[in-house]
Amino acid sequence: MDFGYSPQDDAFRHDARAWLAAHPAGEEPRPWERTLGTAGWIGLGWGRTPYGNRAATLTQQVVWAEEYARHKAPPRLGHIGENLLAPTLLAHGTPAQRDRFLPPIARGEAIWCQGYSEPGAGSDLAAVRTTATRDRGDPAGAYRVTGQKIWTSHAHEADWCFVLARTEPGSRRHHGLSFLLVPMDQPDGRVEVRPIRQLTGTSEFNEVFFDGALAHPDHLVGGEGNGWRVAMDLLAAERGVSTLAQQIGFEEELGAVMAEAEAQARAESAAGVVGDPDLLDRLVRQWAELRTMRWNALRTLGGSDPGAPSVAKLLWGGWHQRLGELAMAVRGAAATVGPQEWSEQVPYRLDPLQRLFLFSRADTIYGGSDEIQRTIIAERVLGLPREARGQ
Template sequence: MDFSFGPADSAFREGARAWLAQHTPRGGQPGDWERELGRGGWIGIGWGETAYGNRSAGLTQQVVWAEEYARAKAPPRTGHIGENLLAPTLLAHGTPAQKARFLPPIARGEELWCQGYSEPGAGSDLAGIRTVARRDGDTYRITGQKIWTSLAHEAQWCFVLARTEEGSRRHHGLSFLLVPMDQPGRIEVRPIRQMTGTSEFNEVFFDGAEARAEHLVGGEGNGWQVAMSLLALERGVSTLAQQIGFAAELERVVAQAVSGRAPGAGADPLDPVLRARLVAQWAELKVMRWNALRTLGGSGDAGAPSVAKLLWGGWHRRLGELAMAVRGTAAAVGPYDWDESRPYELDPLQHLFLFTRADTIYGGSDEIQRTIIAERVLGLPREVRVP
């Protein structure tokens, strides 16, 4: 793909870079940063509409913003799920009233969202969900459990895929509901402590939680179609920003390898196996960027999202393993003296290794992505499913 930036993109880059240089915080609360982005009009620049207090930018300018954001080392986003997953879904499937209610607060950085998809018995196999929602007048009452719900402990709203047709199976009888999280006694959020010591993920229990009937998106029983269009949004411009973050992590690993020549600092960078692994990581990252550019804006390739997930999930996990290899034996100990009164801490490369162990699982496991490619792209017979 011939992907080049024009004069308008260069001007946009200068403006974005200047704004980020002036406003990027070096501390403070993430919620404050979301509202700052909202005041600048930087939330929702890819929505294609500007009726909600947001700027509008074409694909190349969205890439520019993603690149400059990553290069400015701006804080991690907490509004990604609302901005990049729910908002485009509402623009495609929502009613005018739903757009008017939910898109402006997202654009202002005032309301955060989480995603109620995965369940203990239905992670990558989304059609197996058991959470139910029963109509009761002007509301739906939701009962069930969701898991691996990112930022549920901070979100004000959750979009939930639930079974509204009693006795339905697989992808039939599902509906897509917008649910307020502030329902004491009806919604319980339990953080899941990870190997890194952090708790971005959560379990969420619904015990008769209410969702208003007017907050049903796409019509009752059409949740599968809405959910699939949302999942397709998890690739695109955001993957390019992700890759810039990956490049920064790779640079850190390479720098550690170079400094490893000092006694006791880690592996020898002249080791041919280590050198080959570093070169492979660099080359594969370039391929991922070209693939992301090729599919930018949608290429009509049914397997593109699965290919992208397989590529970056495996690459990032191998980078974590490589980070430990270049550290040598020092990777096994904490970056502090042996003081039992101090909490256990990880340095950036240790955190990278532990967190990336999950990269080939969350967002759709590798096994599920390969099955999608086999059946929907290659036309192979459907996998035998155990009832």
């Protein structure tokens, strides 16, 4: 594969670097989204639209993602709306839905969350039990959404949630599902958000309870009963250019682990950790596998390979988890000691490598478990017989 950057791409990189250098990290997440939107940096992958984004080629999207990561710009609060919902509305939404929802995303004003996983329907998304029924007493015939979603990123900050719900009573598996856009700010406790405290001590994820939450019928995407197709197209958009930006962060984490190994070697007079051939081999393998992941991601950009997203998820999920394990092995017994003494106010703190290890335990589960990814590859790419499931 011949992958290179054109003079136009280099000029785009210059502009991106200059803008990021002039806007150093420091803003709170919501103001930062508006700053990005004002400058037109939201929606680079949407193509030419009237919604306020600047159009960028695929290679220019890669350039922006890489420069954003290298500048250590703030984590994106608007990622879900920009990179998941927006492409879905461009593919399946009505003109009215695009005009209603895309401009606030492009301006960095509307924050979205994803209502897919449930306590009994995580990797097996077709087991969704959340329901949405038409309220015949409502003048507009709104849907009433009832059920529970879990592992919902940014739900505590989101304005809207796109929800996969069952609109056909008695339907099973992927039949009878619909894709609804639901406002999070509703009266009478119709939407309740509960943060989930993780091993890392932080709460990026949430449980969301819908108790008769209203969704306008005009906010049904793709037609009633077509939610599975819409949901699958959205998941296909989840991995792409953003994977390359993620790898910049992985590269920095790997560098930190290598720096720790070097520090251990100096402390032990060039013996110990770096003198351990097994750890040295693991460090080299992590570096080589990361380079392989980058070229695989570049190879599949813009393609239509149905297995590419699943292969990418399998690669980076396992790689990142092994990196966390390697970080602890390099540090040895000291990895079990926190950087700060315990107190009732702060039970424990973690340094970056400890946080890497604990958080990465979930990498092979969230976003589609390894088991699910292998099933997708087996059935959709290799053409193996489908696993028997209930109808």
